[in-house]
Amino acid sequence: xxxxxxxxxxxxxxxxxxxxxxxxLGICPxxxxxxxxxxxxxxxxxxIFVMGLASAVCWPINHFIxxxxxxxxxxxxxxxxVIASLVxxxxxxxxxxxxxxxxxxxxxxxxITTNCAxxxxxxxxxxxxxxxxxxxxxxxxxxxGFLLAIYLFxxxxxxxxxxxxPKSFExxxxxxxxxxxxxxxxxxxxxxxxxx
Amino acid sequence: xxxxxQFMDGLIxxxxxxxxxxxxxxxxxxxxxxxxxxxxxxSVLVILTLSNIFISALRKVIPNKIRIACFIxxxxxxxxxxxxxxxxxLPDLAESLGLFIPLIVVNCIILGRAExxxxxxxxxxxxxxxxxxxxxxxxxxIVMCVIREFLGGGTFGTGVLGPDGVRILxxxxxxxxxxxxxxGFLTLAVIIxxxxxxxxxxxxxxxxxxxxx
Numbered sequence: 025x026x027x028x029x030x031x032x033x034x035x036x037x038x039x040x041x042x043x044x045x046x047x048x049l050g051i052c053p054x055x056x057x058x059x060x061x062x063x064x065x066x067x068x069x070x071x072i073f074v075m076g077l078a079s080a081v082c083w084p085i086n087h088f089i090x091x092x093x094x095x096x097x098x099x100x101x102x103x104x105x106v107i108a109s110l111v112x113x114x115x116x117x118x119x120x121x122x123x124x125x126x127x128x129x130x131x132x133x134x135x136i137t138t139n140c141a142x143x144x145x146x147x148x149x150x151x152x153x154x155x156x157x158x159x160x161x162x163x164x165x166x167x168x169g170f171l172l173a174i175y176l177f178x179x180x181x182x183x184x185x186x187x188x189x190p191k192s193f194e195x196x197x198x199x200x201x202x203x204x205x206x207x208x209x210x211x212x213x214x215x216x217x218x219x220x
Numbered sequence: 221x222x223x224x225x226q227f228m229d230g231l232i233x234x235x236x237x238x239x240x241x242x243x244x245x246x247x248x249x250x251x252x253x254x255x256x257x258x259x260x261x262x263s264v265l266v267i268l269t270l271s272n273i274f275i276s277a278l279r280k281v282i283p284n285k286i287r288i289a290c291f292i293x294x295x296x297x298x299x300x301x302x303x304x305x306x307x308x309x310l311p312d313l314a315e316s317l318g319l320f321i322p323l324i325v326v327n328c329i330i331l332g333r334a335e336x337x338x339x340x341x342x343x344x345x346x347x348x349x350x351x352x353x354x355x356x357x358x359x360x361x362i363v364m365c366v367i368r369e370f371l372g373g374g375t376f377g378t379g380v381l382g383p384d385g386v387r388i389l390x391x392x393x394x395x396x397x398x399x400x401x402x403x404g405f406l407t408l409a410v411i412i413x414x415x416x417x418x419x420x421x422x423x424x425x426x427x428x429x430x431x432x433x
Binding site: 097137 | 412
């Protein structure tokens with residue numbers, strides 16, 4: 025495992041193949057909890073946490089249980105159950121052990137189960153046959169990319185509250201247009217080459 | 221049971237994509253060619269109908285506290301079945317939809333209908349609901365595919381009418397951006413805005429009447 029691969033994967037997950045703007049994963053929470061920068065950063069933090077942990081937990085399950093027993097076709101079911109129970113455990117653990125962090129992340133945790141970015145990152149790790157370290161790095165940096173995207177988007181939406189929007193574009197459509205323009209900005213990163 | 225009302229709800233008044241705003245990821249991601257759109261729409265329709273029937277049949281057995289987990293297991297089972305069937309019989313489609321077939325598990329439409337409709341209604345009503353909600357989703361996908369394909373590549377029906385579709389505009393007129401993520405966001409924004417415009421119209425008329433009174 026050399027540093028170049030790690031950095032390439034990390035930068036790819038944050039900027040070039042951003043989960044929201046390039047891969048369309050996790051659009052529901054991206055649209056749903058981006059009304060203010062506070063909730064957006066809370067959601068982003070929770071996603072980084074869960075995506076990193078889910079990558080770390082699903083890799084050994086796939087490598088030591090599913091693959092040796094020829095159960096790879098059960099992947100989707102197993103992964104979604106792992107993610108759902110993981111989120112539940114994190115919630116209970118944080119409630120007991122770190123009440124301050126729980127009150128900050130608490131509301132967003134249950135929503136993450138149905139965030140396709142989490143299931144997506146785990147499935148991609150398997151598809152690309154990433155090793156353990158690379159999986160975790162991809163999970164965490166994918167979450168960082170999500171945080172970046174949702175924070176920028178929420179900041180724009182806060183300003184948008186004061187803008188005069190055509191009647192039929194009010195609410196969701198104008199948010200989609202904003203997201204489209206942000207996606208256009210992120211297109212600038214495609215073709216970015218880090219090494220050679 | 222009111223089939224006609226369910227039909228109108230699924231397609232227009234409670235359309236899963238344009239009104240309930242569910243299942244955005246797949247709508248934005250895969251609507252680049254007509255073939256993808258129809259394939260994805262029909263897969264969701266089948267999974268939604270099957271899981272609706274199954275969940276409403278089991279609704280008296282599933283304990284209230286762990287119902288979400290039970291729903292997810294049922295949905296994930298049907299998604300796996302459809303995923304494997306597509307890989308076996310339509311490998312082209314499976315390849316171009318890629319990750320988004322297994323991700324139907326976390327598509328909010330299916331979980332949303334399970335929670336909001338099937339857990340309270342009978343098997344027949346749930347089956348009809350599944351078909352019409354799936355149909356509403358498919359129609360939006362097809363509309364988006366047609367718009368994005370026409371503006372982004374100047375063609376119509378790629379994969380359905382021949383491998384490259386029917387060319388309508390010369391290739392140098394195509395706006396590549398419409399086939400890229402940007403185009404997905406903008407097209408959906410315009411479609412939802414048009415829907416809001418027409419859905420709000422009668423309400424405005426009512427308001428005017430109220431003011432006149």
